[in-house]
Amino acid sequence: MTPDLDVAVIGAGIAGLTTAHELRRAGLTVRVYEKQRYVGGRMHCFRHDGWTVDEGAEQLPRHGYRATWELIDRLGVPHGDVPRIGGRPAVWRAGKARTGLAEPSALLTGAGLGPRGRLDLARLLAWLARHREEFDADHPERTPLGTATLRELAGRYHPDLHDYLLQPVAGCFFGWDTARSAAAPLLSLLRDVGPPTSWRTYADGMDLLARKLAEGLDVVTGSEVHEVVADKDSAGLRTDGGIVTARAAVLCVPAPVAARLHANPAPDEAAFLSACTFTPTLKVSCLLDRPLRPAAREPLYLLLTPDAEDSTLSGILADHVKHPARAPAGKGLLTLMADARTVPELLTAPDREVVERLTGAARRYVPGLERAGMRNFVHAFRHGLPEATPAALRCRPRFMARVTGPVEYAGDWVMLRPSSEGAVRAGALAASRVLSRLRGPRPDIPTDRKGTRETA
Known part of the structure; x- marks a missing residue:
C-alpha cells in the first residue's frame, strides 16, 4: 500500500x-x-485590545542559542524584531528586590546571597570553570555531576546558594522541585546562556x-x-x-x-x-490600566520570589518593561507565575480563585496593584516543562x-x-x-x- x-x-x-x-x-x-x-x-500568544500576551515564558539569550538564531536568520526575521530585554531580573529577600542575578557583579553585590553564600558561589563558579569542557548542554548526562539533584549539589555549599539562587531560578524558569530535578541540565544551560544583559525577546510576541x-x-x-x-x-x-x-x-x-x-x-x-x-505550570496575566512593576530602585522585568520567601508565587514578570509593545501606551502587563507547590491544587480550582490567590500574593511586591483596573487571564499547562x-x-x-x-x-x-x-x-x-x-x-x-x- x-x-x-x-x-x-x-x-x-x-x-x-x-x-x-x-x-x-x-x-x-x-x-x-x-x-x-x-x-x-x-509558545502561543493571544492578542487582546492592544495587549500581546505570551502564554508561556521566553527569554532568548544571544549566547547558547545557536540553532534558534540560525533559524531566525533562515526565516528572514530582522534582528531588530528580536530586541534586548528591558529592565533587569532580581531576587526578593528580606523585604527587598536584590538585583545582579546571574551577573558577574553578584560576587560583590550579593544578588540575594549573604557573605558566606557569595564565597560558596565563587567556589562553585571556579569548579565549573575548571570543568568547562566537560559541560555540554546537548549531553548533560556526561558532566562530572552525574545524576546529582540540585538539592544534593546545593548540600555541598551554604544554604543561601540553594534558597536564593538555585531554587528560585529552577522554580521560576522551569517549575522544578530541586529534590527531583538533576543539577547537570540547569548548570549546563546557565553556563551557555551568559548574563541576562545579553538576553533578548520577540518584539511581537513569543x-x-x-x-x-x-x-x-x-x-x-x-x-x-x-x-x-x-x-x-x-x-x-x-x-x-x-x-x-x-x-x-x-x-x-x-x-x-x-x-x-x-x-x-x-x-x-x-x-x-x-x-x-513533566511539571505542570500555571500563571495569570494581568492586563493593567497603568504600568505597574515590582518595587525597586531600577526597572525590573522579572522578580524571582524564592520558596524561602513565598509559597504562592515563583515570580512576577513585568512584560511592559521586558518590551513596551506588550501593552498599549500608558498601560501595563504583569505575569504572575504560581509556585510549583501551589500549582497542583490550582489546576482544578475556578479561575476566579486562581486570580485571587495570585494577585493577592503579588500585592506584597507590586505597589498599587490592589487599586489597578485589571483584566485577568489564566494559562495552565498540565505538561508544562520537562523535569x-x-x-x-x-x-x-x-x-x-x-x-x-x-x-x-x-x-x-x-x-x-x-x-x-x-x-x-x-x-x-x-x-x-x-x-x-x-x-x-x-x-x-x-x-x-x-x-x-x-x-x-
Missing part, C-alpha cells in the same frame, strides 16, 4: 514546526497535525517563530491524533479524519503524551519516555543511541533542555534521523498537498 505522506508530524509547537520545516526543505511531503486550533504550543514557520507548511489544526503504530517500514496514525499512513511519523509532543500515543515503542524508547516526567530527572539522565544515552525507525520524537525533553533552543535542536535532530532512513522523497507521493493552515 502506498503511504499517504512521506512524514506525519504530530504537534505544531516549535519542535514540530522545526521538524516539518527541515524535512520540507529536503523535498519530502510533510503534514503537521495539531490538536489545538492554533500553532505554537507552549509566537513569532511559530507563525513564520507555519506560513510555509501544511498544517492541519483542530485535528487530534489518537494513536500512532509503528510498522516495519511505515507508521499508521489514527486521526479524527480516519487512518493516515506515512513513511515516518514524528511525535513532537510532551513525553507523557508521546508515551500514550505510541502503541508499540521499542524498550529503550519506552524507558526514556517513562523517565521524562530532567536523574532517571531521565540515566536512560538518555541508550535512547539517543537507538536505531532509526518509522517513529521518531522531538521536543525539549529529548534534549533535557527546557527551552525553545532545546525544542529547535530536537526538531533538527529528528529531521536528520528521518532523512537518514528515508534517503529522499518517493516520486509516487504528490508534493502539492495542502491542508487547513491557521496561525495564531
